[in-house]
Amino acid sequence: MMIRFLCNGKAVEVETPPMARLLDVLREDLRLTGSKEGCGEGECGACTVRIDGMTVMSCLVPVYQVDGTKVQTIEGLADDVVHPVQAAMLAHGGAQCGICTPGLCMSAAALLESDPKPSREAVRVALAGNLCRCTGYQKVIDAVAGSLVEDR
Amino acid sequence: MLRCEAPVHRPHSLEDALALRMELPGATMLAGGTDIMVYLEAGQLQPTAIIDLSGVPALRVLRSVTGGQYYGAGLTCTDVVGSAHAHPLIREAALTVGAVQIQNRATLGGNICNSSPAGDTLPVWLALNADFELASIHGRRRVPAARFWRGYKKTEMRPHELLVGIIVPPLAGHMHFRKVGTRLAQSIAKVVFAGRYVPAVDAMLAFGAVGPVPMRCPEAESALIAGASPAAVAALVEKEISPIDDVRSTQDYRRKVAGNIVRTWLEGR
Numbered sequence: 001m002m003i004r005f006l007c008n009g010k011a012v013e014v015e016t017p018p019m020a021r022l023l024d025v026l027r028e029d030l031r032l033t034g035s036k037e038g039c040g041e042g043e044c045g046a047c048t049v050r051i052d053g054m055t056v057m058s059c060l061v062p063v064y065q066v067d068g069t070k071v072q073t074i075e076g077l078a079d080d081v082v083h084p085v086q087a088a089m090l091a092h093g094g095a096q097c098g099i100c101t102p103g104l105c106m107s108a109a110a111l112l113e114s115d116p117k118p119s120r121e122a123v124r125v126a127l128a129g130n131l132c133r134c135t136g137y138q139k140v141i142d143a144v145a146g147s148l149v150e151d152r
Numbered sequence: 153m154l155r156c157e158a159p160v161h162r163p164h165s166l167e168d169a170l171a172l173r174m175e176l177p178g179a180t181m182l183a184g185g186t187d188i189m190v191y192l193e194a195g196q197l198q199p200t201a202i203i204d205l206s207g208v209p210a211l212r213v214l215r216s217v218t219g220g221q222y223y224g225a226g227l228t229c230t231d232v233v234g235s236a237h238a239h240p241l242i243r244e245a246a247l248t249v250g251a252v253q254i255q256n257r258a259t260l261g262g263n264i265c266n267s268s269p270a271g272d273t274l275p276v277w278l279a280l281n282a283d284f285e286l287a288s289i290h291g292r293r294r295v296p297a298a299r300f301w302r303g304y305k306k307t308e309m310r311p312h313e314l315l316v317g318i319i320v321p322p323l324a325g326h327m328h329f330r331k332v333g334t335r336l337a338q339s340i341a342k343v344v345f346a347g348r349y350v351p352a353v354d355a356m357l358a359f360g361a362v363g364p365v366p367m368r369c370p371e372a373e374s375a376l377i378a379g380a381s382p383a384a385v386a387a388l389v390e391k392e393i394s395p396i397d398d399v400r401s402t403q404d405y406r407r408k409v410a411g412n413i414v415r416t417w418l419e420g421r
Contacts, residue, residue, distance in 0.1 A: 001160075019156035019192070019202065028153075041190045043338055045253060054230070054256040060189040061257070062182070064160055065206060107252065128337030129251025 005066045007032070008076025018064035022056075023047045025063045026073060034074035034102045038131070045130035048103035049073045055110045057129075074102035077109060085109050085144065092143035096134035104130045108144040120145050156192050158199040166210040169314060170289045172203050177311040179203045183211075183226055184257030186250065187266045211261070211316060214238065220321040225261025225314075232260065239320055241280060241346060244329040245273040248344075251337040261315045264300070267307050270341045270361035270400075272331060274301070278358035278368055279327070279346035283319040288312040294319065301365035325350040328417045332409050334400070342401040343409045347417060352377060357385075357414060362393040362406050369393065372414070382418035386411035 001018045004011065007030060014029045026032045026049070038046035040059050047058040050072040051065075077083045085108045088094070095101040104127060111118055111126035118126065123144045132140065161179070163169040172179070180199035182188045183206050191197035205211060211226030214235055221239065223232070229246035232238045233255065238246075242260075249258050249272045263273045264284065277284075277297035284295050286309055300308045309315065325348045333339030344360040355373040360366045372388035380388075395406035 017155075017157060018160040019154065019158060021154045021189070021193075024153055040193055042186055042250070042254060045251070045338075048253055055253045056257055057186075057253045059193070060184075060186050060254075062160070062185055062189065062202075064162070065185070065204070110252075125337075126252060129253045131338070 001064060003063055003067045005068060006070040008072055014063070016063055018062060020063045021059055022049070022061040022063050022066055022071070023058040026058060026071075032073050032075050036099050036102060038099060043131070044100070045103040045107065046100050048106040048130065050106060050110060053110070053113075055107050055129075072106075074105055077105060083109060085112065088143040088146060089140070092139045092146070094136065094140040094143035096132075096136050100130055100132045100134075100136075104132070104140055111144070118145060154189070154193050156199065158202050160202045160204055162204045162207050164207045164209075166208055166287070166316065169203065169205060169208050170287060170312075173314055174289050174312050176201045176203065181205055181265065181314070183259040183262050184228060186254050186258045187262060187268075205261075205314075213317075217319065220319055223260055223318040223320065225259065225264070225316055225318065227260050229255035229258050229260075239280065241276050241327050241329050241348075242273065242320070245276045245331075245344075245346070248272050248329075248331045248336070254338075260318060264318070265307065265309065265315055267301055267305050267365075268340075269304065269364055269366065270344065271366070272341060272344055272360070274366035275344055275346035275358035275360045276329065277318065277320075278366055279348045279356040280320050280323060281356070282321075284315055285317045285319060286310075286313040287316045288314070292316070298368065304364040323348060325354065326421055330413045330417070332413070340400060343395075343406050343413065345410065345413045347414065349376060349418075349421075352379065357389060359389075359393055359410055361400075362395040362410055364394075367393065376418070382415045385418060386415035389414050 003014050036046040038044035042057040042060045049058045179201040211224045213224040229249045232246040263271045282297045295308050328347045331341050331344040341361045346358045348356045355376040357369045369389050369392040372385050376385045390407045390411040395403040
């Protein structure tokens with residue numbers, strides 16, 4: 001089946017079985033390997049991307065469902081300069097091994113669009129679907145709670 | 153890499169969805185995919201066909217009706233969380249489903265029809281005396297939530313039927329929802345509870361993850377209405393539920409937690 005969608009602002013066409021996972025189409029067909037496969041069962045959030053602005057676990061999305069939508073992956077988060085969330089992660093040392101980082105950035109970016117000055121509690125809730133096994137949560141939360149504040 | 157060659161059908165109206173349901177009784181229904189995709193990936197499901205319900209607008213409504221509120225089966229948890237009109241108990245349950253990425257996709261109807269005994273929203277429908285509206289090309293019928301789950305992963309739904317909506321009557325009373333899992337987000341319940349209580353008149357104590365189906369505790373409810381102490385009601389709850397030892401918890405722990413949830417709620421009220 002031919003699937004057409006906007007991926008990071010660019011129109012793409014992929015010939016794929018409709019039930020292929022969005023994650024696999026992104027990584028294998030489109031060679032966008034920023035989204036990671038952690039658990040493959042919707043638990044860890046490493047594969048988080050946005051469909052029409054909403055964050056999703058891309059390992060749980062059959063690709064036919066993104067036909068005609070706008071998909072944003074970590075590769076599309078930065079414009080010419082890094083996104084404020086990415087800058088804050090760098091500044092706060094909010095990454096260790098880096099597997100969870102792309103997903104965390106996508107969830108954090110979605111949060112900051114709806115709540116530009118989130119409380120630490122709001123950050124915790126918004127990032128609760130992104131697991132980090134290097135136990136790096138404090139610095140991540142510092143980064144996201146502080147990112148736009150420092151930006152101003 | 154998920155391999156599933158099943159053909160996918162994407163109806164855009166309820167009529168088309170029901171016609172497909174009639175034509176393909178063995179097909180798998182998929183809305184948000186948050187359960188189905190896991191089963192497919194694990195090789196636990198080999199569908200002959202998929203009927204995608206995510207493009208049926210009639211399933212995604214929340215409106216007032218005679219006799220209460222009508223929740224379309226295709227409403228996502230995020231739809232419910234974001235609605236000013238959603239019932240507080242349903243909203244609270246929706247907020248405990250997975251985390252944001254899951255709530256953005258997972259639907260009320262999916263939670264109900266997946267019929268996991270640990271489904272987060274299921275005790276809420278019992279506590280609120282909800283009716284489920286099932287439809288087929290032959291017509292519609294209502295089944296009370298209390299009669300919908302017939303056994304482990306077995307429901308009252310017939311092969312040609314779809315769950316289209318949930319009717320929640322306006323009910324007064326003190327209400328409480330509590331889910332206990334390993335962590336707050338992204339965990340499956342060890343015990344999940346929804347309760348409603350009108351002193352001396354009515355009581356509903358509904359649990360998930362403590363038996364093969366979501367269940368109420370009629371003896372504890374009668375005792376509560378009759379004015380029994382929180383500790384006495386909790387003791388009856390512990391007796392009435394039938395939890396098992398499994399990978400997530402033990403029956404002893406589940407009994408104790410179920411009793412504690414009810415006791416602390418009633419004491420703090």
